[in-house]
Amino acid sequence: MSNDVMAEIQRDYLFNLVLKGERADGRAFDEFREMSIETNVIGAAEGSALVKLGDTQVLVGIKTQPGEPFPDTPDVGVIITNAELIPMASPEFEAGPPREGAIEIARVVDRGIRESKSIDLKKLCITEGEKVWIIFIDIHVLNNGGNIIDAASAGSIAALLTATLPAARYDLGEDSQIPMRDIPIAVTAIEFGGELLLDPSLDEEQIAGTSLTVITNTDGSISGMQKSGAEPLTVDQVIRVVDMAKTAAAEIRKKFLEV
Amino acid sequence: MSNDVMAEIQRDYLFNLVLKGERADGRAFDEFREMSIETNVIGAAEGSALVKLGDTQVLVGIKTQPGEPFPDTPDVGVIITNAELIPMASPEFEAGPPREGAIEIARVVDRGIRESKSIDLKKLCITEGEKVWIIFIDIHVLNNGGNIIDAASAGSIAALLTATLPAARYDLGEDSQIPMRDIPIAVTAIEFGGELLLDPSLDEEQIAGTSLTVITNTDGSISGMQKSGAEPLTVDQVIRVVDMAKTAAAEIRKKFLEV
Amino acid sequence: MSNDVMAEIQRDYLFNLVLKGERADGRAFDEFREMSIETNVIGAAEGSALVKLGDTQVLVGIKTQPGEPFPDTPDVGVIITNAELIPMASPEFEAGPPREGAIEIARVVDRGIRESKSIDLKKLCITEGEKVWIIFIDIHVLNNGGNIIDAASAGSIAALLTATLPAARYDLGEDSQIPMRDIPIAVTAIEFGGELLLDPSLDEEQIAGTSLTVITNTDGSISGMQKSGAEPLTVDQVIRVVDMAKTAAAEIRKKFLEV
């Protein structure tokens, strides 16, 4: 009961702020929280990145190993993306196999990487039909402070950019980098009181009816989109989010030149 | 509570009918509901059949693919039969892995086909010990109007009779039919008030203590039998069901000449 | 409630006994219940032993078959130990995949065998990197009368000592014994009222805060140890259990000369 009351009060508070064009942490509607990316944090992984986005902390580890290609695509490598919303990260998360929330995050991140063709999958082929590189992207959410998906997406790309293919370990020639061609960036907005807010904090996320994630590439093209949540969006809102996402993604992408 | 009362009233009603030699839908005790069989309804499957038996609707799909034989039977093909009592078909069915009801249906249908030797399994061998045809029989119950098992059995046979082995797709020569040698037909009776009723409707099924399924072949031989339910049967009752089943099966088998 | 009261009374009763230096079944603190070991009880298994330790009954079956070695240890055989606390054995046990209790038993028994190097794993290699003997140790608890772990450990060793490698069945030469080099014996003590009691009965086990299992070898060395339970032990207590375990194990080991 009292939880409901608190939620109601919180909602009203944030709603009134939004009406005044403000957010609880003082950000502009199209402003991201500070994002820090630290790569190569896990030596045991072939690539890794710890992303902090406000209070959100996501650790992404890349493991690569030779394996069999899928029968219908014998000449390209395999990407397997997995997200774990471990109970450490939030009182709401429970142990057990990934549920729809974790599966959605993994699949949206996966498609963003795959569909942008940011990895040259053909170059991951070792012997056609027999052996290709399998790339496991494991997303480990340590602390949920809202907008896990953008942090997970950024972490995955950062980890991929610094990951190696350990060919020598398997007598497959010299080690090399994963062949990357683009830097797709996910940017998520929530709709609340008719307004669109980028990079929602946990509080904002919990009161918003719906969110839209847009993944854009270096050339400004869109390579992924996912609406999530139980409220509708208008066509105009969608178009505005796409515009905001492109601008914000360009800003975030700069960080990767530093990585 | 009121559910129990309704069940009680329903039971009394049907019991009194049976005492008068009648059934709620006007059928004779040894009379099947109208059965329609439509084959090749799913182009993506190698064989398929939609069976309607009264309100019951069962869709059976056959998939065939080359695979490894079992080590102890290296020269014969493999049949794998699976039944799904999906929650679409009845408010009583729940999502999740098959429970005992679905497993029993699949196994009785499977044994009927296997034990009648209606499929010439030796002819499904491609390379002894290495490669044989695997035949998946997937039974998808769409609407449970009672007597799923007879509909599933008829659907499986109808789908098998029209199924192809897509050899060309796997560079294994020309496509051919699945080598069928017989048409085993399952016929189920319930015992109720001392009487034996063929092809129970859902209402009848729910009040009956027990059922007996008898699978008979073209030559009148029996190739499968399964008692199900918590009431005993006398030897005489069993013998009567076998007789009724042979007659009814012969009638149903005629439909397959039309298929 | 009344269960709690009974447990309380039982605890007081046993506590008062221990203060007087007694146990409910008249044993000395360092005395085992009668242990009987019957081997080769299951002809279908390559080795087997039924151990009765007081009311506790544990059946261990050994299955052996050729299989692939682990990639990082290509020249040694594989041991896989599994324990099932089947619901037959106790009203507390539930059906389903092994829980932490069963897993702990299996792993402690497994480590005792493995770490004592009682099996010469190198001799289980058939073709390096390709084929080795896999030894399945399956522990089936039939009746839980307390101290399952010592019974399971003794049963596993007894079953291994009499097990064959059925090489002829796989065209791998002549059958032989599993190459055994030592007889590690697990001895478990519980701590209760400051005292240490070997081979706890079920009643004793249920009131004890903690237990310590010590696995010792023929030469008196220790090859495994596991504290279990929610009470601490002092260093002195641990040292005393080790001493008691060595003496008791030597006694039990004599039985294996009879096997």
Next chain:
Amino acid sequence: MNDKPEHFIIDGKRLDGRNLDELRPIKIEMSPLDRADGSCYLEWGNNKIMAAVYGPRELHPRHRQNMTRSVVQYRYNMASFSVDERIRPGPSRRSVEISKVSREAFEPVVFTKFFPRTAIDVFIEVLQADAGTRTAGINAASLALADAGIPMRGLVSACAVGKVDGRIVLDLMKEEDNYGEADMPVAMIAGGRITLLQMDGRLTTEEFYEALKLAKTGCDKVYELQRQALLEKYGGEHPVDAEDVSLEGDTDEQ
């Protein structure tokens, strides 16, 4: 798997002869199932979809009940024989995600507040899969919900748009989906508000605008077919009557 065709569009026509903004043939059968509270069978090109609705009904286990509204549950499932390569039965990561976004496509339109503590269960079985099963499933679900008499703010209509041979096209068929450059499933409430939106592939912003517009055209066409199916089934009776008004109202809005 067929090989990739060299061209998908020749002389303004697609491989199956359709225009760029043309839907595949759609066939709707209302209430094919007897046990469900509402049902709909829908063929869309080579897709064969069965939808059933149960509810509002008691929700188990109890802790999943919501005191103030009905809980919409949606299970999208592909029959194991619905595609060339047999699917192992049971939920996959793909089907879990599709079930989630499809459920969210309906949550805005169902009057869940009318039925606290209950569940409204939507079951979609893909009996044969061509491209576009999730949108076909949503269209069938919409009609099955109406057939079950579940009060809704309007029908949900869905279709996919995509990009092949550099052109934005409506309603991808299988080859276009497999080898095309982008795929974008969209669901809308009559009137144009978006309740499902996903995109895979690569589109410029301009192409995206065009795709969104074409999706609206497609959803409008689908809506018209859904409306006809309901009219045929219910004629002047209330389920459609009442709904019809509000739907039209919605359409007028924009």
Next chain:
Amino acid sequence: MNDKPEHFIIDGKRLDGRNLDELRPIKIEMSPLDRADGSCYLEWGNNKIMAAVYGPRELHPRHRQNMTRSVVQYRYNMASFSVDERIRPGPSRRSVEISKVSREAFEPVVFTKFFPRTAIDVFIEVLQADAGTRTAGINAASLALADAGIPMRGLVSACAVGKVDGRIVLDLMKEEDNYGEADMPVAMIAGGRITLLQMDGRLTTEEFYEALKLAKTGCDKVYELQRQALLEKYGGEHPVDAEDVSLEGDTDEQ
């Protein structure tokens, strides 16, 4: 796997020297387990079966309770080492089906109405498997239920009949089961009413009649052994005393 023998019956004798209507040797040990409310160890040829009964006892979770009667639960399980090829632990489709039909073999005889809301749990462990484990399990379960003092209308007795070399024989051994032409497990309440009936293989109607008759003979023989085991254990005491009467009554009936 051994190869298929050329003949199963030579000069009217089977591979193990039995007559066509002869059971394999049966050994019964009552109450071998201390924790269970009732138990029985049974050897039947090379089958080694342990049965245990717990109950009537509280049933969890609560929603599985029946307000008017006890729920009989039956778990048939094969130990992983019970056959030549190791079995992966846990339920298989085969063991689930056997558990179901075995449970139904007892539901008609247990006075479940005496114990509303409770469970009566029967656990069967096949420690070593020859042919006929389900019928051996039922026979052991019957005695374990009696040992637990569960009131029953009569003992359930079971055996399989089959067809080898064109002849109907009682109680198939492993080779006969593997290569025979038909296998038919049957369970009966003393008196002849059938509580379990399954058939695999191929039989003419006449053969089936013969098989059914032979099954009755087999079940009668098994019943006699069960009765002796109970008498030895309980002598003139009540569990058997009371039962004995009703059982004899049943036998006289036919």
Next chain:
Amino acid sequence: MNDKPEHFIIDGKRLDGRNLDELRPIKIEMSPLDRADGSCYLEWGNNKIMAAVYGPRELHPRHRQNMTRSVVQYRYNMASFSVDERIRPGPSRRSVEISKVSREAFEPVVFTKFFPRTAIDVFIEVLQADAGTRTAGINAASLALADAGIPMRGLVSACAVGKVDGRIVLDLMKEEDNYGEADMPVAMIAGGRITLLQMDGRLTTEEFYEALKLAKTGCDKVYELQRQALLEKYGGEHPVDAEDVSLEGDTDEQ
């Protein structure tokens, strides 16, 4: 996998230059996580461990509640990328056992009676694994519990001892763990009472005594580092203040 080194100890120094009774470097960061009630990040050699504590909080499902005390739950988990060969996500038999013995390492020190019906949840994520992850996890958990303000009788400190090249050494590194002759993880309450004890390998009784003594030395060193970390974080404030007294008292005891 690296090959086994010929020697692990040369001139009294180990492969990484440590003395036999020397711990690897330990780095502690308090409260790195915002959502958890308490947390601790700990590096120990190449181990990277995150610990989080939630609770006391409501325990679901209800039947798992204890009317007289809080239930301590402990989940040790290795991230799939924490070792050379990727680990499949989800609990393994190894992680289930480690979770159990680690939970039991804390049950004696947590004042569970203060919080009936609740759960105290400890989550350990091994982000990078060298040898000794369970003891590193326990040390981190100890600090996370203190950080969450959970009242305890004292901190739990843990380390492993082992045998390599015939010598008893403190705190095995990976190569020593892989190829060494024995490994013995120990957890102690400040004062020396043992709350976790496991041993693998082969030790004479004398070696075991020596190992136990060395474990005490190691745990004392770890305790000092834990104490410092708490002092740095909380200074003179109460969480440590109160605890500090009781801990010192415990230490004085022996």
